[in-house]
Every structure is written in structure tokens, then in C-alpha cells.
Amino acid sequence: MARWEPGARERLVVAAVDLFTEQGYDATTVTQIAERAGVTKSTFFRHFPDKRELLVAGQETLSALLAEGIAAAPEGAPPLDAVAAGLELACDAMGPANRELGPRLKAAVAASAELQERDALKSVGMAAAMAEALQGRGVPEVQAHVAAELGVLAFKRGFSAWSEAEAERAGSFWDHAAVAYEELRAAGAALVHGGS
Incomplete structure (x- = not known):
């Protein structure tokens, strides 16, 4: 071998x-x-x-892509727009093999407390990378952390939708993450301004 x-x-x-x-x-x-x-x-x-x-394989690369996309967002872009840029770069790096693995990975994590813990740590790592990149752009710490957490949630919701979609309708990961991101952004605005 x-x-x-x-x-x-x-x-x-x-x-x-x-x-x-x-x-x-x-x-x-x-x-x-x-x-x-x-x-x-x-x-x-x-x-x-x-x-x-094994569960966090590729986490360093993913976190680096999220941070790189945030850093490369246009100067003066609001924090959530910078997060969207990071999400798009990270999502574009994931292909059909990642999508096909999604449902099996979800089932494996759901069946193991230890894997759930590792998955939670992966989310923490992603949020930390995004928050640090946002702070590097001059975003205040609390705002950076809130925007980063929204980014993690959009990533996870988008990945779930993408991996569960029928193959012929799956599109790209970013297609699903962008929808999740906009839904979450609207939900945040509704919390601030009232309404549903």
C-alpha cells in the first residue's frame, strides 16, 4: 500500500x-x-x-475560509455583509461529496453525546474565527460575536437544507446558506423593530 x-x-x-x-x-x-x-x-x-x-476534519480550513471572506469584504461593508462574504467563500469550497455526507454525519452526531460535543466545539471554532476577523475590521467585540453567531446558524441551517435536498434540486451550498442567512437577518430585524 x-x-x-x-x-x-x-x-x-x-x-x-x-x-x-x-x-x-x-x-x-x-x-x-x-x-x-x-x-x-x-x-x-x-x-x-x-x-x-474525524468529525472536525477540515475545521481549520473552513474557519480560515470564513475569516478570509470576511477580511476580503469591501471596505466599509456592514458586519453582516462581511459575514455573508465569509459564508459565500466557505460554502463555495464545499462540493457534492460534502452534501452527500451530510445526512449520514447528522445521524452519527445525533446518536453520540461525544460527537455532539465535538460538533458544538466545531461551531464555537467557526464563530471565534468569524468574530476575530470582524474585530480585525474594527467591529466592536459584542457586535462581532453576535454577527458571527448568526453566521454559524446560517451555515448550519443552510448545510442542513442543502444536504437534505433532492440531488436534482440541491443547487449549491451557498444557494441554501444565502436563504438561511436572509431569513435570520430578517428575524433579527423583526426582533429589533417588532413584528413577525
């Missing part, structure tokens, strides 16, 4: 999610994940320190 087999990281994530769904997180071993992915156990450990880390 080749030492650094192309696509091994992605295959490990898919194998783990499938096994977590089929037999539960606690019953799944690193050896089983490696075998299902067609790699050695040592290859697994070159990519991940343990099976918990």
Missing part, C-alpha cells in the same frame, strides 16, 4: 461516518475505520490523533 495514498483523509472521514451510523460511535474502532477506508492504522494516525477528531 502506498505510504501517502491520495484521498486517504477523505476516505477515512467517510468510512468513520458510515461506521458510526451503522454500529455506533462507541462500538467503532480505529482499526475498523482504517480497514473500511482501505488504509493502514498508521495512516489513520498520520491524519488524525484519534477517532473523535
Whole structure:
């Protein structure tokens, strides 16, 4: 077997999610994940320190994309517009394989308290990256955190809608995240101004 087999990281994530769904997180071993992915156990450990880390695979890249999009938003753009720019950049980096994995990942997380905890930490990391990028644009701390949390919620709602959509109607992730973002933005305005 080749030492650094192309696509091994992605295959490990898919194998783990499938096994977590089929037999539960606690019953799944690193050896089983490696075998299902067609790699050695040592290859697994070159990519991940343990099976918990599979859930947050790509989090650093995702957080970096969110922050990069926010930083690249036009000068003077309101904080929520900068968040939208970050969301769009991150969403555009995700393709059909991410969409197909979504429902299986959701089921695996729902069945494991430990995976729910890791998923929550992933959300915290995304929010922190966006808030820091907003503060780098001069947005006050409290506003930056509120805008970042709205961004995380839009990301999660958009991903859920995208991954559950029928393939021929799925469109892009950004299509769904943009709708979720606008709904949340309108809901926030309704809270401030009253109405429904």
C-alpha cells in the first residue's frame, strides 16, 4: 500500500461516518475505520490523533475560509455583509461529496453525546474565527460575536437544507446558506423593530 495514498483523509472521514451510523460511535474502532477506508492504522494516525477528531476534519480550513471572506469584504461593508462574504467563500469550497455526507454525519452526531460535543466545539471554532476577523475590521467585540453567531446558524441551517435536498434540486451550498442567512437577518430585524 502506498505510504501517502491520495484521498486517504477523505476516505477515512467517510468510512468513520458510515461506521458510526451503522454500529455506533462507541462500538467503532480505529482499526475498523482504517480497514473500511482501505488504509493502514498508521495512516489513520498520520491524519488524525484519534477517532473523535474525524468529525472536525477540515475545521481549520473552513474557519480560515470564513475569516478570509470576511477580511476580503469591501471596505466599509456592514458586519453582516462581511459575514455573508465569509459564508459565500466557505460554502463555495464545499462540493457534492460534502452534501452527500451530510445526512449520514447528522445521524452519527445525533446518536453520540461525544460527537455532539465535538460538533458544538466545531461551531464555537467557526464563530471565534468569524468574530476575530470582524474585530480585525474594527467591529466592536459584542457586535462581532453576535454577527458571527448568526453566521454559524446560517451555515448550519443552510448545510442542513442543502444536504437534505433532492440531488436534482440541491443547487449549491451557498444557494441554501444565502436563504438561511436572509431569513435570520430578517428575524433579527423583526426582533429589533417588532413584528413577525
